Amino acid sequence: MASQTEENYLKSLFNLANEKGEVNISELxxxxxxxxxxxxxxxxTLQKNGWLIYEKYKPVTLTPEGKKDAALVIRKHRLTEMFxxxxxxxxWEEVHEIAEQVEHIxxxxxxxxxxxxxxxPTIDPHGSPIPDKLGRIQEINYLSLSDCKAGQLVKLAGLxxxxxxxxxxxxxxxxxxxxxxxxxxxEAYDQSIVVSYLNHNSETLSEKxxxxxxxxxxx
Amino acid sequence: MASQTEENYLKSLFNLANEKGEVNISELxxxxxxxxxxxxxxxxTLQKNGWLIYEKYKPVTLTPEGKKDAALVIRKHRLTEMFxxxxxxxxWEEVHEIAEQVEHIxxxxxxxxxxxxxxxPTIDPHGSPIPDKLGRIQEINYLSLSDCKAGQLVKLAGLxxxxxxxxxxxxxxxxxxxxxxxxxxxEAYDQSIVVSYLNHNSETLSEKxxxxxxxxxxx
DNA sequence: CTATATTGTTAGATTAATCTAACAAAATTG
DNA sequence: CAATTTTGTTAGATTAATCTAACAATATAG
Numbered sequence: 001m002a003s004q005t006e007e008n009y010l011k012s013l014f015n016l017a018n019e020k021g022e023v024n025i026s027e028l029x030x031x032x033x034x035x036x037x038x039x040x041x042x043x044x045t046l047q048k049n050g051w052l053i054y055e056k057y058k059p060v061t062l063t064p065e066g067k068k069d070a071a072l073v074i075r076k077h078r079l080t081e082m083f084x085x086x087x088x089x090x091x092w093e094e095v096h097e098i099a100e101q102v103e104h105i106x107x108x109x110x111x112x113x114x115x116x117x118x119x120x121p122t123i124d125p126h127g128s129p130i131p132d133k134l135g136r137i138q139e140i141n142y143l144s145l146s147d148c149k150a151g152q153l154v155k156l157a158g159l160x161x162x163x164x165x166x167x168x169x170x171x172x173x174x175x176x177x178x179x180x181x182x183x184x185x186x187e188a189y190d191q192s193i194v195v196s197y198l199n200h201n202s203e204t205l206s207e208k209x210x211x212x213x214x215x216x217x218x219x
Numbered sequence: 220m221a222s223q224t225e226e227n228y229l230k231s232l233f234n235l236a237n238e239k240g241e242v243n244i245s246e247l248x249x250x251x252x253x254x255x256x257x258x259x260x261x262x263x264t265l266q267k268n269g270w271l272i273y274e275k276y277k278p279v280t281l282t283p284e285g286k287k288d289a290a291l292v293i294r295k296h297r298l299t300e301m302f303x304x305x306x307x308x309x310x311w312e313e314v315h316e317i318a319e320q321v322e323h324i325x326x327x328x329x330x331x332x333x334x335x336x337x338x339x340p341t342i343d344p345h346g347s348p349i350p351d352k353l354g355r356i357q358e359i360n361y362l363s364l365s366d367c368k369a370g371q372l373v374k375l376a377g378l379x380x381x382x383x384x385x386x387x388x389x390x391x392x393x394x395x396x397x398x399x400x401x402x403x404x405x406e407a408y409d410q411s412i413v414v415s416y417l418n419h420n421s422e423t424l425s426e427k428x429x430x431x432x433x434x435x436x437x438x
Numbered sequence: 439c440t441a442t443a444t445t446g447t448t449a450g451a452t453t454a455a456t457c458t459a460a461c462a463a464a465a466t467t468g
Numbered sequence: 469c470a471a472t473t474t475t476g477t478t479a480g481a482t483t484a485a486t487c488t489a490a491c492a493a494t495a496t497a498g
Contacts, residue, residue, distance in 0.1 A: 003454080003455095005454080005455065024475080024476090025475075025476060025477095026474080026475055026476080034455085034456070034457090035456075035457060035458080036475075036476060036477085037456085037457075037458085037476085037477075037478080037479095038455070038456055038457075039476095040476070040477060040478085041454095041455080041456090042454095042455075042456095045454085045455095056463090056476080056477075057462095057463060057464070057475085057476060057477085084329075087306075088329075088332050088333075088336065089332065090328075090332070094328065097326065098324070098326045098328075098329050101324045101325065101326065102321075102324065105317070105320045105321065106320065107316065107317045107320065109309075109313065109317075110303075110307075110317050113307050113308065113309070114307075117307065222484080222485095224484080224485065243445080243446090244445075244446060244447095245444085245445060245446080253485085253486070253487090254486075254487060254488080255445075255446060255447085256446090256447075256448080256449095256486085256487075256488085257485070257486055257487075258446095259446070259447060259448085260484095260485080260486090261484095261485075261486095264484085264485095275446080275447075275493090276445085276446060276447085276492095276493060276494070
């Protein structure tokens with residue numbers, strides 16, 4: 001069974017993997033906020049336990065077992081976030097830190113009961129998919145708001161970043177998942193977009209913000 | 220802030236303390252399932268951090284700070300157990316292992332929200348008092364069933380042992396907190412007691428069991 | 439009150455997870 | 469393509485939590 005530390009490395013590896021499934025030692029070190037030698041030695045441990053493939057001076061790759069175990073940690077994290085929001089009344093900006101701790105609990109019944117109480121949700125409060133019990137993760141292909149054009153009607157469906165600061169920024173503008181946005185215009189100069197929704201008639205969103213908003217085109 | 224290991228030592232110290240508040244190294248070692256040298260070195264660490272008083276070859280004593288922090292860990296444990304039973308539908312025999320992990324989560328809001336959702340309970344599912352936010356613990360003086368006499372009507376209010384096996388034994392006889400027991404007779408030879416309650420007309424409980432059942436005299 | 443048993447301590451080793459310093463390989467860039 | 473920068477590795481140290489072996493103090497029991 002993975003230690004908390006190992007679970008955290010698995011999660012990062014899963015999230016950092018590129019199309020080929022590869023992760024560089026330096027990326028992993030910066031994500032985990034540890035030095036490269038630390039990653040180097042941990043990577044050897046993870047390999048010994050069958051979670052990844054490592055060759056000197058090459059990027060590492062999770063094994064199928066590694067991917068599965070990583071997805072199961074992510075499952076516990078996202079189920080927890082959803083439980084905190086839906087059953088305990090927390091705001092979506094408050095749940096990450098708590099879930100970061102709860103995800104390491106080893107008690108299948110605990111997470112199964114959460115799942116059951118919520119009616120088996122498939123996405124978390126930030127629109128990210130919740131892996132199933134076998135660690136399979138449903139691929140969702142949302143569009144970034146920054147790739148949309150004036151005139152489109154879109155529905156806010158997910159985020160590429162869920163930092164507290166960004167979530168508080170969204171809260172401040174009454175932006176939450178499910179909201180429909182009408183794209184009024186797009187500024188060619190700085191790629192900012194003017195949208196209207198609810199009682200907000202013309203809210204300007206910077207490119208930096210638009211990139212992080214995932215949407216589904218409604219019409 | 221206490222590590223998980225330190226939190227576990229504090230809990231054990233709190234629970235093992237005698238009337239004078241003293242705990243022997245050997246008791247602590249057996250409770251924690253570690254060797255005496257391990258306890259010896261941990262005790263020095265705990266002292267350095269202000270949680271206890273230690274002098275060579277003497278039993279150790281928690282400081283007020285140590286008692287408070289221990290009680291706050293116990294608070295998280297018991298709130299969790301109550302939440303699992305009352306809000307998540309777990310049986311009282313299933314919650315200890317889960318709470319043993321959840322108690323180490325550092326997220327005051329999480330436990331405050333549980334507390335609030337349950338309406339600020341003062342006892343856990345096994346009848347043990349839940350320390351308050353300041354670590355103050357309400358003293359309850361129940362009687363052991365083994366000290367009761369034939370003819371008494373008592374209400375089951377707590378347990379001195381909450382092992383899964385004992386709880387399953389009680390479940391098997393429909394014994395749960397709040398139930399009123401009429402003491403039919405007490406066998407002088409082996410101290411076993413015959414009780415009646417619900418649709419159980421004459422259930423015999425051994426001394427070993429009676430000792431672990433805490434009751435309040437009804438009449 | 440001495441002998442024995444129990445309890446507690448010290449010394450030194452081990453493992454997991456981390457670090458810095460020094461070095462080596464690979465990638466980039468003029 | 470050689471020089472430089474970036475990335476990765478090795479060696480060796482550190483800290484927390486644990487262990488065993490050896491020894492010392494205290495308690496117990498004839």
